[in-house]
Amino acid sequence: MASSYYSAQIKQCLEHGGRNQSRHLKTIHAHIIIALPSPETILHNKLVHGYAKIRNSTYARRAFDEIPQPNLHSWNSLLMAHSQSGHLSEMERTFNKLPFRDGVSWNLLISGYSLSGLLGEAVRAYNTMTKDGCENLTRVTLMTMLKLSSDNGHVSLGKQVHVQVSKRGFESYLLVGSALMDMYAKVGFISDAKKVFLQCRG
Numbered sequence: 001m002a003s004s005y006y007s008a009q010i011k012q013c014l015e016h017g018g019r020n021q022s023r024h025l026k027t028i029h030a031h032i033i034i035a036l037p038s039p040e041t042i043l044h045n046k047l048v049h050g051y052a053k054i055r056n057s058t059y060a061r062r063a064f065d066e067i068p069q070p071n072l073h074s075w076n077s078l079l080m081a082h083s084q085s086g087h088l089s090e091m092e093r094t095f096n097k098l099p100f101r102d103g104v105s106w107n108l109l110i111s112g113y114s115l116s117g118l119l120g121e122a123v124r125a126y127n128t129m130t131k132d133g134c135e136n137l138t139r140v141t142l143m144t145m146l147k148l149s150s151d152n153g154h155v156s157l158g159k160q161v162h163v164q165v166s167k168r169g170f171e172s173y174l175l176v177g178s179a180l181m182d183m184y185a186k187v188g189f190i191s192d193a194k195k196v197f198l199q200c201r202g
Contacts, residue, residue: 003043006032010046014053021054029063038068045073052081057090076104083112103136110144119152130164139170143179150183158183171199 006028013024029047032039044067051060060081067074075098082091091112098105106129113122126145129136142165149158162180170176177200184193 002036003040006036006039006043007046010050014050022056022059025050025054025056026059029059033066041067041069041071041074045071045077048074048077048081052077052084055081055085057081057085057087072098072100072102072105075099076102076108079105079108083108084115086112086116088112088116088118101136103138103141106136107138107140107144110141114144114148119148119154122148123157137164137168139173139176142170143176146176146179146183150179150186153187155187155189158187171196174200 009028010025013021013028017024025047032043032047036043044063047063048060048067051057051063060078064070064074064078075094079091079094079098082088082094091109095101095105095109106125110122110125110129113119113125122145126141129141142161145161146158148154149161165171165176165180171180177196180196181193181200184190184196
């Protein structure tokens with residue numbers, strides 16, 4: 001019951017906390033420490049994720065360190081905190097410590113580089129991710145890379161990503177197709193944008 005109550009409190013704080021989100025979340029965190037000496041990992045994870053969403057990586061780390069046996073969701077939430085806060089050295093350190101990496105882990109790493117305007121690092125991470133069979137490649141990854149391509153006028157990268165999109169049949173997904181059309185339009189490849197449009201319609 002207590003875990004459910006505090007989970008609901010965290011959710012309400014993130015949805016309606018406004019400018020006082022950080023203070024409210026810290027208060028909830030303090031109450032959890034007092035009321036629940038050994039809270040479930042899932043509740044800890046919600047705290048870490050909550051701090052990550054409000055870009056408070058310091059307290060995300062504190063909440064993470066309170067988890068006796070962090071799982072992959074715990075690690076990814078901490079990675080998200082560093083990624084969104086622009087703390088790249090901590091992001092890389094956390095990523096390298098991951099006991100296992102899934103698509104979310106890679107997406108957060110690439111997103112962190114992208115948010116900081118580091119195209120080269122984002123591309124290297126993407127290439128590393130894809131070289132071993134692309135098992136973790138998701139639509140989110142591909143849309144992130146397409147946005148990077150269009151924002152930086154990187155046509156060759158955009159075409160490489162398009163190949164991966166086609167291999168997975170992702171062109172039929174509206175958001176992916178739109179990202180492809182946007183990329184080609186922004187770099188001046190209007191005929192390619194039209195081809196993608198027709199494929200999406202078909």
